[in-house]
Amino acid sequence: MSAVEQEAPARFVGRSLRRKEDPPLITGKGRYVDDISLPGMLHAAIVRSHEAHARIVSIDASAARERADVVAVLTGEDLDDLLAPLPMAWVPPDVEVKAPEHWPLARAEVCHVGDPVAVVIGEDRYSVVDAAEEVLVEYEPLPVVVDMEAALEDGSPLVHESLGTNRSHEWSIGGGDLDGAFADAEVVVERRIVNHRTAGTAIEPRGTIADWRQDSLTLWTSTQIPHLVRLQLAGMLGVSEDRLRVIAPDVGGGFGSKLNVYGEEVLLAHCARRLGRPIKWIETRSENLQTTTHGRDQIDYVRLAAKRDGTITGLHVKILQDLGAYLQLLTPAVPSLGAFVMSGCYKIPAIRTDVVGVYTNKFATDAVRGAGRPEATHLVELMVEQLATELEMDSLELRRKNFIPKEDFPAEVASGVIYDSGDYHASLDKLLEHVDLDAFRREQAELREQGIHRGIGFSTYTEICGLAPSRIVGPGGFGLQGGFWESAIVRVHPSGAATVFTGSSPHGEGLDSGFAQFVSDRLGIDPEQVEVIHGDTGTGPFGMGTYGSRSLAVGGESASRAAGKVAEKARRIVAHMLEAAPEDIEVADGRFQVRGSPDKGMTLAEVAGAAYIPEDLPEGMEPGLEETSFYDPENFVFPFGAHACICEVDVETGKIRVVRYVAVDDCGPAINPMLIDGQVHGGVAHAIGQALYEQIAYDEDGQLVTGTFVDYALPTAAELPSFETDRTETPSPVNELGVKGVGEAGTIAATPAVVSAVVDALRPLGITFLDMPLTPVRVWQAIEQARTNGGAGGSAPAGSRPGDGAAPDGGES
Amino acid sequence: MSRAVRVRITVNGEPREADVEPRLLLVHFLRDTLGLTGTHVGCDTSNCGACTVHLGGEAVKSCTILAVQADGSEVRTIEGMASDGALHPMQEAFWANHGLQCGYCTPGMIMVAADLIEKRPDASEAEIRHTLEGNLCRCTGYHNIVKAVQDAASKAREEAGAAS
Numbered sequence: 001m002s003a004v005e006q007e008a009p010a011r012f013v014g015r016s017l018r019r020k021e022d023p024p025l026i027t028g029k030g031r032y033v034d035d036i037s038l039p040g041m042l043h044a045a046i047v048r049s050h051e052a053h054a055r056i057v058s059i060d061a062s063a064a065r066e067r068a069d070v071v072a073v074l075t076g077e078d079l080d081d082l083l084a085p086l087p088m089a090w091v092p093p094d095v096e097v098k099a100p101e102h103w104p105l106a107r108a109e110v111c112h113v114g115d116p117v118a119v120v121i122g123e124d125r126y127s128v129v130d131a132a133e134e135v136l137v138e139y140e141p142l143p144v145v146v147d148m149e150a151a152l153e154d155g156s157p158l159v160h161e162s163l164g165t166n167r168s169h170e171w172s173i174g175g176g177d178l179d180g181a182f183a184d185a186e187v188v189v190e191r192r193i194v195n196h197r198t199a200g201t202a203i204e205p206r207g208t209i210a211d212w213r214q215d216s217l218t219l220w221t222s223t224q225i226p227h228l229v230r231l232q233l234a235g236m237l238g239v240s241e242d243r244l245r246v247i248a249p250d251v252g253g254g255f256g257s258k259l260n261v262y263g264e265e266v267l268l269a270h271c272a273r274r275l276g277r278p279i280k281w282i283e284t285r286s287e288n289l290q291t292t293t294h295g296r297d298q299i300d301y302v303r304l305a306a307k308r309d310g311t312i313t314g315l316h317v318k319i320l321q322d323l324g325a326y327l328q329l330l331t332p333a334v335p336s337l338g339a340f341v342m343s344g345c346y347k348i349p350a351i352r353t354d355v356v357g358v359y360t361n362k363f364a365t366d367a368v369r370g371a372g373r374p375e376a377t378h379l380v381e382l383m384v385e386q387l388a389t390e391l392e393m394d395s396l397e398l399r400r401k402n403f404i405p406k407e408d409f410p411a412e413v414a415s416g417v418i419y420d421s422g423d424y425h426a427s428l429d430k431l432l433e434h435v436d437l438d439a440f441r442r443e444q445a446e447l448r449e450q451g452i453h454r455g456i457g458f459s460t461y462t463e464i465c466g467l468a469p470s471r472i473v474g475p476g477g478f479g480l481q482g483g484f485w486e487s488a489i490v491r492v493h494p495s496g497a498a499t500v501f502t503g504s505s506p507h508g509e510g511l512d513s514g515f516a517q518f519v520s521d522r523l524g525i526d527p528e529q530v531e532v533i534h535g536d537t538g539t540g541p542f543g544m545g546t547y548g549s550r551s552l553a554v555g556g557e558s559a560s561r562a563a564g565k566v567a568e569k570a571r572r573i574v575a576h577m578l579e580a581a582p583e584d585i586e587v588a589d590g591r592f593q594v595r596g597s598p599d600k601g602m603t604l605a606e607v608a609g610a611a612y613i614p615e616d617l618p619e620g621m622e623p624g625l626e627e628t629s630f631y632d633p634e635n636f637v638f639p640f641g642a643h644a645c646i647c648e649v650d651v652e653t654g655k656i657r658v659v660r661y662v663a664v665d666d667c668g669p670a671i672n673p674m675l676i677d678g679q680v681h682g683g684v685a686h687a688i689g690q691a692l693y694e695q696i697a698y699d700e701d702g703q704l705v706t707g708t709f710v711d712y713a714l715p716t717a718a719e720l721p722s723f724e725t726d727r728t729e730t731p732s733p734v735n736e737l738g739v740k741g742v743g744e745a746g747t748i749a750a751t752p753a754v755v756s757a758v759v760d761a762l763r764p765l766g767i768t769f770l771d772m773p774l775t776p777v778r779v780w781q782a783i784e785q786a787r788t789n790g791g792a793g794g795s796a797p798a799g800s801r802p803g804d805g806a807a808p809d810g811g812e813s
Numbered sequence: 814m815s816r817a818v819r820v821r822i823t824v825n826g827e828p829r830e831a832d833v834e835p836r837l838l839l840v841h842f843l844r845d846t847l848g849l850t851g852t853h854v855g856c857d858t859s860n861c862g863a864c865t866v867h868l869g870g871e872a873v874k875s876c877t878i879l880a881v882q883a884d885g886s887e888v889r890t891i892e893g894m895a896s897d898g899a900l901h902p903m904q905e906a907f908w909a910n911h912g913l914q915c916g917y918c919t920p921g922m923i924m925v926a927a928d929l930i931e932k933r934p935d936a937s938e939a940e941i942r943h944t945l946e947g948n949l950c951r952c953t954g955y956h957n958i959v960k961a962v963q964d965a966a967s968k969a970r971e972e973a974g975a976a977s
Contacts, residue, residue: 018908025916026904026923028851028891035850125845126834203855203863203951204917252853252917253951285856508915508952674911678957682914685954709860709949717945717955722938746954 011590012517012527016674019513020527030250033207033222034282041209042071044268044281045128047118047135048290049110052146052361052702053159054139056108059118064131070122072275073135076107079270083238086326087261090333092479097169097357100160102326104263104270110139111159111325112363113704114290116263121271121279144702148299148322148358159325159359168323168357169332173339175414176350181314185305189386194771195375197297197322197696198689200368201714202507204252205283206292208265210272216243217273221265224254225545226505228329228482230537232261233269248535251507255686256367257292258507259547260329289707294696295368297322298335298375304383305350310391310398314350317342317379323357324364331366332357333480337548338376341464343413345424345640346380346402351414361702367547369686370463370747377461381752382769385457385759389768395756396437399460400425410635410733417464417472419638421730421740423666424460430728431458431642431664440646448764453649454659455763457756458642461749465741466637466734467548485632486550487541488559490519490566492625494612496605497529500562503543504555505535509743510675511551515559517671518737522563523570524587525604541628549639549741552671557735558631564736565627567592570607576618577602577610637732637740641665643684643749647757651765654780656692656758662724663749667742668731676742677725683746684723689715691754695773762786820884824849825893833880840864842880843890851891851920855949862948865921866890872928874947891920894927903927903965912961914952921948926962934969941966 024030061073085101101107106115118135122128143157150156151166159166182188208221217239223229223246230246233239251258264281272279283292298319305314319335339353384402388395403424404411411419440456447454467473468484475481487503500515511534516527523530533539546555567587574592575582584595593601602610607625610616614623646660663680670676693713697706706712731738751772758774759767766786770779817832824847831846843849843866854876855863864876867889875888894901903923906912913919922945929936929944936944941962942955950958 019911021916022908022913025913025919026891026900026907027895028849028920030851030916032850032853032917034854035844125841126836201951202915202917203861203949204853204915205855250916252855253915255951282854285858285861510914678911678914678953681954681956682952683954685956686951708858709856710858714949714951716947716949717942717959720942720955722959723954723956 010521013521013671016672017513017517017527019510020516021510021512032204032250032252033209033220036209036220036249038209038211038278041278041280042121042123042275043125043128044271044279045120045132046116046264046281047120047132047137048287049106049113049115049117051110051139051141052113052144053142054110055142056106056110056117057138057140060136061118063134064120067122067127067131069124069127070120070131072121072271073118074105074271075118076103076105079103079105082236082266082270084236086263086266087232087329088327088331089329089481090479091475091481092171093476095169095171097332098163098165099168099327100163104267112361113702114287114363119267119271121275144361146360146362146698146700146702148320148360151358151360159361166359168359171336171355172352173336173415174352175416178314178316178350178352181305181350182303185313186308187306187390189304189383189390191302191383191386191769193300193302193379193382195296195298195300195378196772197294197365198368198694199289199294199696199712200255200257200292201288201712202253202255202257205285205288206258206262206264207282208268209278209280210268211278212273212276216245217269218245218247219265219269220247220249222251222258223248224251224259224505224507224547226535227503227537227543228545229261229265233266236266237269245538247538248505254507255369256295256371256547259367259545260293285709286707289696289712290704291363293328293364293366294324295365295371296375296690297365300375300379302379302383304387306387308391310393310401312346312348312402315342315348317353319353319355321355321357322360322362322365324360324362326364328364328366331364334365334367334372335375336478337372337464340415340417341373341462342376342380342415344377344380345399345404345422345460345462347404348414362698369683370744371548373463373744373748374687374751377459377748378751381459381461382755385756386769396428396458400428418635419462420635420732420734422462422638422640423728423730424640426728427640427642427664427666428460430726431644431662434662434724434726435644453651453761455647455757455759455761457645457753457760459749459753460642462638462640463744463748464636465549465639465744466553466633467550469633469635483632484544485630486555486558487543487628487630488555488562489540489626489628490559490562492523492566492604492608494608496525496603496608498523498525500530500532500559501540502532502534502555502559503541503545504551505543505545506551507546509546509551509679510672514552514671514675515556518556518560519563522560522567522587523604524590524592549743552739553637553735553741554631554633556739557737558629560737561631562627562629565629566625569625569627570604572618572621573607573610574602577616633734635734637734639665639667639740639742639745641745641749643753645750645753645757647754647761649758649761649779651783654776654778654783656774656779658688658721658754661721663746664726664728665742665745666728666730667745668739669729669737670727671739676727679742680725680746681723683744684750685715685720686747687750688720688754691751691772692774818881820880822883823887825889835879835881837880838876839878839880839883840875843875849890849892853917853920855917860949861918862925863918863921865924865948867924867928872925891923894923901927902968903930906961906965910957910961910964912953912958918948918950922950922958926965930962930966930969934966934973936966938963
């Protein structure tokens with residue numbers, strides 16, 4: 001443990017300080033990509049396929065090109081000088097991933113609605129849209145497959161003829177004696193659980209501006225990973241990385257949907273180089289729903305083995321993952337994140353997760369807030385509920401019986417990962433302090449007398465965050481082609497103010513504020529004196545970006561370590577100047593002072609003065625006050641918690657109202673509790689959206705039928721309640737801050753709580769299982785079906801196959 | 814480009830004048846013609862409300878109005894909310910209550926909320942939530958936005974009480 005751990009009490013960490021980020025954002029002074037204009041800037045509009053699968057017979061752009069305000073129309077063949085197709089970063093050892101080439105503009109064939117076919121570049125925003133409508137594309141339609149189970153059947157249309165199959169890859173992870181567990185099981189529960197396709201829908205759509213000046217490119221883009229975009233662009237464009245600068249300015253939300261290298265980023269860079277003028281492209285919402293990565297879209301065939309006393313002994317999950325037509329940056333890797341934590345909060349001796357990736361004529365899925373972990377939590381928690389029903393046990397008692405006990409941590413689970421910390425009983429205890437279950441059951445019974453159907457659902461979860469220890473997830477391990485450390489520079493200026501450069505790239509999380517709080521504590525200054533710079537490859541070191549709830553646990557730890565190094569140097573300078581021992585210098589009351597002699601001390605500004613005018617530094621010490629840290633975590637971190645949801649169902653219409661939502665989360669010690677609550681609120685709302693309203697739906701011809709915000713139903717303020725939040729604090733042993741991340745917690749936890757609440761409300765009607773989204777029509781159908789069946793067995797909505805847990809072989813085609 | 818039409822619109826108290834295409838949306842007039850980029854565009858179907866401004870004292874979605882329709886009107890945008898260096902109480906409340914994260918929906922939220930509280934400072938939580946229905950936020954789950962609006966409303970009531 002470093003000397004900085006012996007600091008005096010924190011002055012700023014742990015307080016709900018107002019955010020540093022807010023003043024420009026509340027006054028209209030934010031700067032998002034579309035707010036930037038450059039001299040001579042052109043605008044781009046993209047011509048996209050309206051066919052889900054077709055051969056491009058011809059493209060006639062002559063009318064568009066003749067327009068006075070159009071500068072160029074380019075098609076796929078104009079991009080033949082790109083050196084590489086769009087990247088996909090997962091190459092797991094010993095697993096073949098069959099992948100099609102994916103270019104920024106389609107070459108010869110389109111494979112999903114929205115596949116880009118041509119780009120129109122012209123003088124203004126409106127005229128390029130007009131011109132794009134005049135580009136005539138003749139298509140020869142090809143057979144379409146949109147259903148992932150159908151895509152695995154013999155004779156299915158192929159999304160990519162050249163691959164000879166719609167099956168991209170198979171990947172398995174697990175441990176323990178699964179066959180033995182099922183052979184000895186006293187009870188086996190099986191379910192087919194659908195986790196449907198959703199969209200990230202940041203309220204700022206994507207957008208990019210490319211500007212080549214001489215031999216250098218500056219690219220402003222709405223992204224979570226500016227450094228990785230630069231690295232990949234360099235390879236595709238054949239330009240040395242040092243000639244590229246990628247800037248993520250203010251980014252209006254990401255939720256995983258901007259954790260990618262998109263074709264439009266390459267396309268704009270290519271076109272700007274070719275035309276010698278800056279070009280802007282701003283995505284419309286319709287384009288966003290078509291061609292910004294979707295999330296989830298798994299069918300999970302789950303089998304759970306247990307003893308009659310409720311002890312869970314084995315879990316087998318077969319995941320069919322709908323990849324869509326192409327692989328984006330992390331597409332096939334997403335379900336694996338869930339597989340790592342398939343054990344949930346439970347001690348399960350044998351688990352295996354088998355993932356099968358399936359191509360369909362839809363846009364690519366990839367990470368959306370939680371990325372694989374919401375799906376895992378959903379199926380594990382629903383299976384626990386199913387088992388409780390089967391055994392006629394209280395589901396909370398069943399959970400407690402199987403929780404990994406506190407004293408087992410760090411705990412290795414069957415997937416092979418080591419949970420760093422956990423105290424699941426404590427979070428459930430705390431949840432039940434807020435939710436009086438006995439009182440609710442009485443209220444529930446009384447309401448039922450009046451014909452009101454109200455139910456409660458629970459979710460106890462853990463997630464794998466702090467992505468990631470490079471040796472575990474890198475090329476020789478899990479197979480991601482990169483390192484997953486984070487970097488930071490802490491620079492103290494001669495005045496004593498500090499600038500932090502971080503490789504994290506936030507888009508709303510409040511990173512500047514949180515980082516400033518712990519850095520100022522380490523350096524004995526105020527948060528107002530700490531500026532945090534991010535999202536610009538032209539400043540600071542190479543960095544990995546913001547995703548996977550990593551910004552604090554990895555990026556923050558890196559900044560904290562850099563600040564710790566600065567403090568250590570400051571301590572030596574102060575000791576030298578005040579003739580004390582370095583170990584006797586502490587940061588207290590905003591100064592570096594001699595322990596026990598508070599009258600003897602120096603401010604950081606005085607230390608910086610001594611460091612930058614080096615007349616009297618310790619022997620051999622370099623001038624200046626600036627340090628760098630590259631931090632690669634030793635392990636993941638595992639936030640956890642317990643959530644409860646109360647819902648009311650109108651059994652005449654199937655409409656659901658969320659009456660109450662209570663979340664208890666543990667992300668380690670709080671840097672800023674207000675920001676933690678904000679993350680939980682947003683995450684829970686996102687999951688309620690998936691559970692009740694949101695669905696990316698394609699018809700059988702591959703037409704997107706939820707292509708605008710009219711059809712893709714985000715929850716609004718009117719649908720949601722205010723949330724109740726509380727925390728437990730179990731520090732992670734993995735990093736010095738003890739933090740674990742909270743950006744995805746709400747999304748990972750909440751869907752099973754919502755669904756179980758609805759099922760609990762409808763249990764008297766004989767309903768014991770429902771698949772999301774719980775739209776009124778689906779719930780109403782389930783109620784009608786249950787009534788028809790006389791209240792027995794009618795437990796599934798149309799389109800779901802309860803009891804059909806056995807995975808289909810899905811013949812190779 | 815079709816025939817340009819002259820429009821005169823008072824924006825944040827200043828008379829502005831420009832020749833515009835008849836089809837130019839008010840939001841693009843504000844953003845592209847005047848450079849007032851605080852008003853955002855988040856959808857193409859008037860669902861998200863990121864573009865909300867005040868037109869003649871009413872909160873409206875500026876992506877659904879042509880600039881020519883606003884000819885002769887008074888428009889107030891997020892840039893016109895703070896005065897004499899002091900934040901508008903609704904801006905202050907959003908900051909104090911963590912009513913924003915990425916900030917993209919925020920200008921529209923502040924404009925619609927300010928309009929509501931000016932007219933109905935005693936609005937209930939349900940009324941506030943109903944009024945915000947046309948403005949989408951993906952970050953906050955609306956919890957702290959509602960809290961911010963309630964906070965600003967309570968301060969407005971206190972002020973009205975003190976003044977009377």
